[in-house]
Amino acid sequence: MEGKAFPKKIKKEEPTVIDSLNHLPRPNQNHASLAEHFSDLAPPLTDRQAVLEASRCLYCYDAPCVNACPSEIDIPSFIRNIHQENVQGAAQKILSANILGGSCARVCPTEILCQQACVRNNHQECAPVLIGLLQRYAVDHAEFQQHPFQRAASTGKRIAVVGAGPAGLSCAHRLAWHGHDVVIFEAREKAGGLNEYGIAKYKLVDDFAQREVDFVLQIGGIEIRHGQVLGDNLSLAELQQQFDAVFLGLGLNTVRQLGLASEGAPGMLAATEYIRELRQADDLTTLPVADRCIVLGAGNTAIDMAVQMARLGARDVNLVYRRGVEDMGATEHEQHIAKENQVRLLTWAQPEEVLLDDQGRVCGMRFARTHMCDGRLQPTGETFELAADAIFKAIGQAFDDSALSDSSGQQLARDGERIRVDEQLRTSLPGVYAGGDCTQLGQDLTVQAVQHGKLAAEAMHAHLMLNVEAA
Amino acid sequence: MADLSIEFAGIKAPNPFWLASAPPTDKAYNVVRAYQAGWGGVVWKTLGEDPAAVNVSSRYSAHYGVNREVMGINNIELITDRSLEINLREITQVKKDWPDRALIVSLMVPCVEESWKAILPLVEATGADGIELNFGCPHGMPERGMGAAVGQVPEYVEQVTRWCKTYCSLPVIVKLTPNITDIRQSARAAHRGGADAVSLINTINSITSVDLERMVANPIVGDMSTHGGYCGSAVKPIALNMVAEIARDPATHGLPICGIGGIGSWRDAAEFVALGCGAVQVCTAAMLHGFRIVDEMKDGLSRWMDSQGYRSLQEFQGRAVGHTTDWKYLDINYQVVAKIDQAACISCGRCHIACEDTSHQAIANLKQADGSHRYEVIDAECVGCNLCQITCPVQDCIEMVPQDTGKPFLDWLHDPRNPYREAS
Ligand SMILES: Cc1cc2nc3c(=O)[nH]c(=O)nc-3n(C[C@H](O)[C@H](O)[C@H](O)COP(=O)(O)OP(=O)(O)OC[C@H]3O[C@@H](n4cnc5c(N)ncnc54)[C@H](O)[C@@H]3O)c2cc1C
Ligand SMILES: Cc1cc2nc3c(=O)[nH]c(=O)nc-3n(C[C@H](O)[C@H](O)[C@H](O)COP(=O)(O)O)c2cc1C
Ligand code: SF4
Ligand code: SF4
Ligand code: SF4
Numbered sequence: 001m002e003g004k005a006f007p008k009k010i011k012k013e014e015p016t017v018i019d020s021l022n023h024l025p026r027p028n029q030n031h032a033s034l035a036e037h038f039s040d041l042a043p044p045l046t047d048r049q050a051v052l053e054a055s056r057c058l059y060c061y062d063a064p065c066v067n068a069c070p071s072e073i074d075i076p077s078f079i080r081n082i083h084q085e086n087v088q089g090a091a092q093k094i095l096s097a098n099i100l101g102g103s104c105a106r107v108c109p110t111e112i113l114c115q116q117a118c119v120r121n122n123h124q125e126c127a128p129v130l131i132g133l134l135q136r137y138a139v140d141h142a143e144f145q146q147h148p149f150q151r152a153a154s155t156g157k158r159i160a161v162v163g164a165g166p167a168g169l170s171c172a173h174r175l176a177w178h179g180h181d182v183v184i185f186e187a188r189e190k191a192g193g194l195n196e197y198g199i200a201k202y203k204l205v206d207d208f209a210q211r212e213v214d215f216v217l218q219i220g221g222i223e224i225r226h227g228q229v230l231g232d233n234l235s236l237a238e239l240q241q242q243f244d245a246v247f248l249g250l251g252l253n254t255v256r257q258l259g260l261a262s263e264g265a266p267g268m269l270a271a272t273e274y275i276r277e278l279r280q281a282d283d284l285t286t287l288p289v290a291d292r293c294i295v296l297g298a299g300n301t302a303i304d305m306a307v308q309m310a311r312l313g314a315r316d317v318n319l320v321y322r323r324g325v326e327d328m329g330a331t332e333h334e335q336h337i338a339k340e341n342q343v344r345l346l347t348w349a350q351p352e353e354v355l356l357d358d359q360g361r362v363c364g365m366r367f368a369r370t371h372m373c374d375g376r377l378q379p380t381g382e383t384f385e386l387a388a389d390a391i392f393k394a395i396g397q398a399f400d401d402s403a404l405s406d407s408s409g410q411q412l413a414r415d416g417e418r419i420r421v422d423e424q425l426r427t428s429l430p431g432v433y434a435g436g437d438c439t440q441l442g443q444d445l446t447v448q449a450v451q452h453g454k455l456a457a458e459a460m461h462a463h464l465m466l467n468v469e470a471a
Numbered sequence: 472m473a474d475l476s477i478e479f480a481g482i483k484a485p486n487p488f489w490l491a492s493a494p495p496t497d498k499a500y501n502v503v504r505a506y507q508a509g510w511g512g513v514v515w516k517t518l519g520e521d522p523a524a525v526n527v528s529s530r531y532s533a534h535y536g537v538n539r540e541v542m543g544i545n546n547i548e549l550i551t552d553r554s555l556e557i558n559l560r561e562i563t564q565v566k567k568d569w570p571d572r573a574l575i576v577s578l579m580v581p582c583v584e585e586s587w588k589a590i591l592p593l594v595e596a597t598g599a600d601g602i603e604l605n606f607g608c609p610h611g612m613p614e615r616g617m618g619a620a621v622g623q624v625p626e627y628v629e630q631v632t633r634w635c636k637t638y639c640s641l642p643v644i645v646k647l648t649p650n651i652t653d654i655r656q657s658a659r660a661a662h663r664g665g666a667d668a669v670s671l672i673n674t675i676n677s678i679t680s681v682d683l684e685r686m687v688a689n690p691i692v693g694d695m696s697t698h699g700g701y702c703g704s705a706v707k708p709i710a711l712n713m714v715a716e717i718a719r720d721p722a723t724h725g726l727p728i729c730g731i732g733g734i735g736s737w738r739d740a741a742e743f744v745a746l747g748c749g750a751v752q753v754c755t756a757a758m759l760h761g762f763r764i765v766d767e768m769k770d771g772l773s774r775w776m777d778s779q780g781y782r783s784l785q786e787f788q789g790r791a792v793g794h795t796t797d798w799k800y801l802d803i804n805y806q807v808v809a810k811i812d813q814a815a816c817i818s819c820g821r822c823h824i825a826c827e828d829t830s831h832q833a834i835a836n837l838k839q840a841d842g843s844h845r846y847e848v849i850d851a852e853c854v855g856c857n858l859c860q861i862t863c864p865v866q867d868c869i870e871m872v873p874q875d876t877g878k879p880f881l882d883w884l885h886d887p888r889n890p891y892r893e894a895s
Contacts, residue, residue, distance in 0.1 A: 058864050060818075061836075062820045062823075064818065064843065119819045122817040123865070
């Protein structure tokens with residue numbers, strides 16, 4: 001394995017932004033004013049706001065909010081700590097359940113998680129405690145002299161984690177905490193997974209994702225090796241041989257295709273590709289802007305894409321979805337953000353043809369109007385065209401099979417395309433665990449991935465230590 | 472609209488809301504503003520012999536609730552720090568300009584007859600409606616043999632009251648200190664001395680908080696502190712009890728009572744009146760919000776009286792006194808049981824954990840199929856303590872329902888379980 005420090009080939013399934021949109025103009029604002037559009041969507045609470053908000057919490061017993069938090073943070077307890085001016089205690093409580101509590105506080109769709117369950121929604125009140133913002137307040141304001149969690153005595157066990165996204169980082173941290181040594185194998189240059197490369201810039205601003213990674217690694221006992229691609233310069237079989245256990249936190253790395261001709265034409269690309277470039281750009285004025293653009297899809301990724309393009313200065317942003325508003329994956333809160341940013345929503349329209357100009361670049365799209373007929377989505381026969389300088393696909397990410405191409409990988413049982421795991425995050429191969437987006441369990445959310453990583457680590461730890469005692 | 476005017480111990484006022492002797496009544500400027508705002512009367516900030524008292528800085532500290540609402544204030548101020556002459560001149564002028572409002576002068580001089588004999592005619596000459604004897608200021612003054620020291624010794628209370636009745640024709644109100652064990656002893660002493668009324672309570676000895684960095688209590692003077700006097704809404708329950716104790720004491724039957732302590736709303740005032748008060752005094756609430764609060768107090772009280780059909784204060788004054796008694800006379804067979812209004816319940820679980828951990832394990836936590844919780848009272852286990860109703864955040868969600876036990880009235884004096892019961 002040491003001999004294969006670099007990938008044999010650079011993967012390039014999709015054209016990069018530069019290739020595909022290079023012909024488009026750059027923003028007509030300077031970097032500073034653009035950057036303002038990408039500052040915190042929800043500004044943090046001030047000290048006074050935090051104390052006031054904390055005092056609204058009823059300190060429920062068997063609290064519904066805790067049951068609704070995928071990572072099971074003890075919400076009433078950390079809020080009570082904030083209120084008693086014990087911010088460190090609050091943060092430690094949060095981080096002990098969710099080591100990425102800082103990013104979850106910013107990216108969690110709280111409106112469908114903890115805050116939806118808050119009892120303060122009831123009756124006339126209709127105003128949940130702002131749990132996400134309080135969580136952010138605690139984690140942001142805590143000042144630890146040293147990492148808040150101390151490692152247990154070394155167990156001598158070595159564990160491989162593939163993928164340094166939320167699932168992998170959470171798993172690695174919990175394992176290190178229990179005294180195991182962890183090596184994370186990560187394909188990309190930076191750790192963090194979609195926290196670094198995918199989340200809307202205005203939700204996770206500046207270098208927060210990297211600072212959080214640094215915080216996680218502070219515990220010690222975790223080594224990250226970059227440029228290590230499972231299914232390329234790394235195989236599952238090797239990892240099984242060399243480590244006591246393996247965790248796969250691979251995420252979803254390919255984008256669904258529409259199946260239309262000219263899908264690779266300049267001006268057409270995956271929303272996640274563009275967002276990645278946007279998040280990595282030091283200078284926002286270098287980004288191509290599609291003044292008129294179409295975003296296909298109806299999930300949060302589609303909204304993120306549309307809103308970010310609008311904030312870069314695009315005047316005509318259309319979100320097109322083949323079904324109705326009520327079927328949209330994006331939460332109401334997200335839809336509201338889209339409206340506030342003048343994103344136009346078109347429903348009941350399905351892509352039919354990519355329209356190209358004489359230079360073979362995207363100049364628009366033809367859609368077929370749809371409706372429900374006998375319980376199935378059907379074209380009505382009517383069509384319309386929408387002019388656009390670029391089309392962004394946000395119709396879903398898919399699991400990248402190539403990671404599991406070796407003999408061991410091929411043996412892994414799947415659920416559809418994703419890796420099958422049980423509730424202890426065990427795959428069908430002994431000693432191999434998986435969690436996060438690459439599995440079929442739960443929702444594709446950061447907080448869910450963190451929980452998977454944590455539970456997998458606990459299960460691995462229990463299993464490995466059981467064998468130790470038996471021996 | 473109900474008539475709010477009163478005549479208290481011979482003193483007439485357009486309404487029962489008076490400002491207590493304290494900073495709000497320190498000088499003509501404040502008192503005129505108070506009258507303009509509509510207060511029915513004021514008790515002028517306590518006068519003493521010259522030279523005037525000297526105050527320190529800082530002076531106040533507070534006890535806060537969860538939302539930084541002030542529950543109570545603690546102060547280490549003394550009586551007036553202005554000369555007697557200036558105060559008397561201002562009192563004369565103000566009374567002349569505002570003849571329809573009550574103006575009472577609070578006094579504190581050494582516990583010797585000459586001192587009282589000297590000051591009383593000067594006060595009477597101002598045209599003031601009455602005097603209030605400050606035996607209660609719990610800090611600073613007792614060290615000089617005044618204030619609480621006098622108020623804590625019934626014989627002194629009686630003696631000073633008698634001097635006042637001798638050397639002055641004005642109604643004498645004796646202000647009682649709560650820093651004693653049995654408030655009735657002080658009230659009886661005032662009554663024996665010929666007092667026209669008592670007012671209560673003055674402030675309660677207190678330390679509100681400690682600055683844990685500097686390791687000194689608040690308020691801080693240099694790097695030292697001292698105990699002060701506590702007032703504001705937190706003292707209301709203590710004041711109400713002391714008022715009720717006096718109101719139902721046969722020894723002081725009929726003695727007019729002016730209620731003071733934590734009054735900030737019309738409802739607070741109505742409660743003091745229901746327990747026997749003929750007028751009320753306010754200090755902290757005005758200090759926190761300004762004089763304008765009297766507006767809502769007057770409006771709220773008269774509307775509530777209208778809704779109850781009370782035309783004047785006398786019509787409900789003391790109505791709750793007869794329902795206040797000693798524990799031993801309560802009906803041991805009376806039984807209430809908690810009842811949860813499931814439609815109002817928000818499933819916070821507070822009633823359950825309170826009863827489970829600290830009361831009688833009478834609220835079941837029933838996990839529902841959808842993961843939510845339903846809380847149900849186990850009637851047979853409920854002792855009717857009210858704890859669940861108190862901790863429930865939803866108003867009127869838990870009702871304490873009287874049960875028909877079929878048992879007759881029985882008090883502890885006659886209960887067979889009482890080893891010391893009286894033979895019936
Ligand atoms: C555009 C977008 C916006 C989103 N917004 C939100 C949001 O607002 N809130 C929210 O809760 N969730 C959001 N999500 C979902 C969330 O980001 C994911 O659920 C979460 O990141 C999943 O974590 P993970 O660790 O499973 O996978 P990932 O974050 O995808 O991390 C996987 C890691 O594994 C590495 N890797 C992949 N394949 C290999 C390989 N073969 N070899 C080695 N390493 C490999 C990757 O480089 C990456 O670092 C969003 C997703 C997208 C795409
Ligand atoms: C700063 C301050 C100074 C006071 N000074 C006097 C005083 O000089 N004479 C007096 O009889 N009572 C004094 N009091 C007590 C008040 O008159 C009143 O009895 C007490 O504050 C309780 O009423 P409340 O709860 O409405 O404030 C003072 C109270 C405060 C807060
Ligand atoms: S449900 Fe709401 S009020 Fe209850 S503990 Fe959770 S945040 Fe607090
Ligand atoms: S009244 Fe007391 S005993 Fe009865 S249910 Fe409520 S808390 Fe429990
Ligand atoms: S305290 Fe009140 S609202 Fe909360 S569970 Fe009990 S009855 Fe319901």
